[in-house]
Amino acid sequence: MINLKQLITKSNVMLAALIVFVLLAAIITIGMLTPLVVSFLTGTSMNLDAQYFNARTALPMGSIIVLLSFYLLLGNLDVKKTLSGVFGILGMSFVFAIVSPFNSLPVDVIIPVAVFAFLAIFTRIGNSIRYWTKNPFKNARSISAHVIHLGLVLIILGVVLSTSMTVEDSTVVSTESRGIFENQEYSVSVDEISTYFEGSPYESHPGSSYVTDISFDVYKNGDYFDSGTVKSIRDLKWGQSYTTTYIHRSVLDEYFIAPRGVDSESGKVNLYSRIVPFITFVWGGLCLMAFGMLSLLTIGYLKKK
Incomplete structure (x- = not known):
């Protein structure tokens, strides 16, 4: 046996x-x-x-x-x-x-x-x-x-x-209506869309980048939650486009908003919304591991002393 x-x-x-x-x-x-x-x-x-x-x-x-x-x-x-x-x-x-x-x-x-x-x-x-x-x-x-x-x-x-x-969705939001995302407790309304050139002049343009600012209000379960701004940037010099992201971090989740497309003339924006729950467990775990390793080094040093 x-x-x-x-x-x-x-x-x-x-x-x-x-x-x-x-x-x-x-x-x-x-x-x-x-x-x-x-x-x-x-x-x-x-x-x-x-x-x-x-x-x-x-x-x-x-x-x-x-x-x-x-x-x-x-x-x-x-x-x-x-x-x-x-x-x-x-x-x-x-x-x-x-x-x-x-x-x-x-x-x-x-x-x-x-x-x-x-x-x-x-x-x-x-x-x-x-x-x-x-x-x-x-x-x-x-x-x-x-x-x-x-x-x-x-x-x-x-x-x-x-x-x-993770829950993610995208929808078209305008300055006249609030955007509701599927299976999410958050909704967004766009307050203002503004465009301008940024950086040093490039060719016939007054700036090297064409920037679109989107200001919005975030609602949670129908109640006002927060305000934010994201940018859609088109780099004329290098021919690239990129965006900034709105992030709200809490103990239980992180909430992201980013623009996918902007029509400044009609005042419509295609916004991407994502909720990542419990991502703070990762940051907390990293902090605990760093604290434990530092403690081990400190204890070893004190024991030698």
């Missing part, structure tokens, strides 16, 4: 996590190189969007989170109890995938896995705090390392949630 304690050890679990990580890196690398290879061999331009990567990286990404959480719990629970927790989380993810409470397969699967990871991390942090007086430097390093783990899980969760739950 197979002895679980000899087979399922911390080193073996970490080895499995590293193998899955290499597989994940290979999938991402192949996805990034494929458009370049196709363009080089055939001259055809192609673009692989977030959905392409989500579909192929969801399973290895979830596996890495489960394996690392399993690794953290092995030091506190015996193998059978830890395995029971892993199978319970996997079963819950399977149920969520069938019931689909969030109407998105990647989100339905990642939520139970992320909860399992958070429980494992906070359990280890709690143990380090509980036994702080026994070895302060060791426990301080342990807490810093787990803060890095927490940041990593937040980043993964933020990437999955933001790419899977």
Whole structure:
């Protein structure tokens, strides 16, 4: 019979996590190189969007989170109890995938896995705090390392949630009517459209760029929310066009508005609107990882002193 304690050890679990990580890196690398290879061999331009990567990286990404959480719990629970927790989380993810409470397969699967990871991390942090007086430097390093783990899980969760739950739409808005975007709580009304030349004179033009300013009001659930301005810029010298973007960041989401086309004579603008939920989890996770790494360096320095 197979002895679980000899087979399922911390080193073996970490080895499995590293193998899955290499597989994940290979999938991402192949996805990034494929458009370049196709363009080089055939001259055809192609673009692989977030959905392409989500579909192929969801399973290895979830596996890495489960394996690392399993690794953290092995030091506190015996193998059978830890395995029971892993199978319970996997079963819950399977149920969520069938019931689909969030109407998105990647989100339905990642939520139970992320909860399992958070429980494992906070359990280890709690143990380090509980036994702080026994070895302060060791426990301080342990807490810093787990803060890095927490940041990593937040980043993964933020990437999955933001790419899977993004809502975007575009509509034509005029100075006489309010633009309503499908499946969004935001609407926009254009206040003013103004055009002018900018930069040094170019050929027969008084400026090198032709700029269109679009001032607008943003409404949320029908109530006034904010005001903003975006620009549509046509560079006459270099023959290029580009736009600026309105961005409003909050704790739970980021909201973007950008012009796609402008008809200043009729006062109509084609506005693109996008809501990216939980992207702040990515920024928060990056901050936690930076804080944890800085803490590890500081603790190592103080211990040497």
